[in-house]
Amino acid sequence: MKELSIYIHIPFCIRKCLYCDFLSFPAEIGNYVNLLCREISSSAPEYQQYQVVSVFLGGGTPSVLPAMDISLIMETIRDNYRISQDIEVTMEMNPGTVDEDKLRQYITAGMNRISIGLQSADDEELLRIGRIHDYQTFLRTYELARRVGFHNINIDIMSALPGQSVVSYERTLRAVTSLEPEHISAYSLILEEGTPLYERQYEYSFPTEEEDREMYSLTKDFLSSCGYHRYEISNYAREGYECCHNKVYWQRGDYVGFGLGASSMVRNVRWKNPEDLTLYEAYVYRQEDMCVPDRQILTEKEQMEEYMFLGLRMMCGVNRQGFARTFGRQIEEAYGEIPDRLCRQGLLAQDKNNMMLTELGIDVSNYVFAQFLFD
DSSP: OEEEEEEEEEOEESSOOTTOOSSOEEOOOTTHHHHHHHHHHHHGGGGTTEEEEEEEEEESOGGGSOHHHHHHHHHHHHHHSEEEEEEEEEEEEOTTSOOHHHHHHHHHHTOOEEEEEEEOSOHHHHHHTTOSOOHHHHHHHHHHHHHHTOOOEEEEEEESOTTOOHHHHHHHHHHHHHTOOSEEEEEEOOOOTTSHHHHTGGGSOOOOHHHHHHHHHHHHHHHHHTTOEEEETTEEEOTTOOOHHHHHHHTTOEEEEESTTOEEEETTEEEEOOSSHHHHHHHHTTOOGGGSOOOEEOOHHHHHHHHHHHHTTBTTOEEHHHHHHHHSSOHHHHHTTHHHHHHHTTSEEEOSSEEEEOHHHHHTHHHHHHTTOOO
């Protein structure tokens, strides 16, 4: 049976962070959950030949919803889809948005993995980027999650924050690893145009490029020394705890997104739900043709491009046999001398089975990915 992953978008936040350019806004939940459940159930007949292997509730901050709404969403999925016995169900949450009762209800609803957005263990750094919590609030949330029985926890952290130093970032790494989470996602801050932090960037002192590189090197070396295997450019896990859902994206598996602005890719067709709530409601109720998302049927060249630049994000790289099975030709037949040239430049390494980024290649990964675009 084919495998399917489901993404659920919860676009509500208590307050939007200063660096965030995601589709989110202060909580006005209203009828949204009912619309979401209607979309989930009405779409189910299209996916009866699939088995759901992962569900990811992201946002926004899904944990701002009442626990009963989370339970209703999960019940709707279970009632309408074939569910894998070992399904991975992840929910993102911010510190301070849950209590013990809420967390217990999440487990009852079927959650078996949570992702907590810490970002920094330094309260002043958290304040500068507009987070709603301090480090002690994060600790209480983490300890509560452990107490109620979550055995698969991811912690998000960020480097290159305003006012951050290599020393303060190392303190964050030490604080996080001392808690022994199963998974750590470590991202470097990107100033996105249109965000408050982008507009006010000249008010802050950011780490230099050299300090940014030092933080990057510190991340991979320190986490490796603590037993975390780097399996993707920004993701580290203990043995057996790689994120199943995110690997579906990088390996071009089928996934369907439900909710405002959610993206999907099934059988090499991509589409995105409306980002306006009124249009989304019309789409769910099929009221207006204009609300039907444009569907992009990926050409073979576009599929190859994605296969390469998504697959190369993973440390195991792109599998040669997998490429040949998918496209009926070897990588060199599709890309000519490009792989060999990148190997000579020290940006790719390859053997008879796989092609992967080198450490130098990771440093300039966007350049490497661009070499696999046909136009």
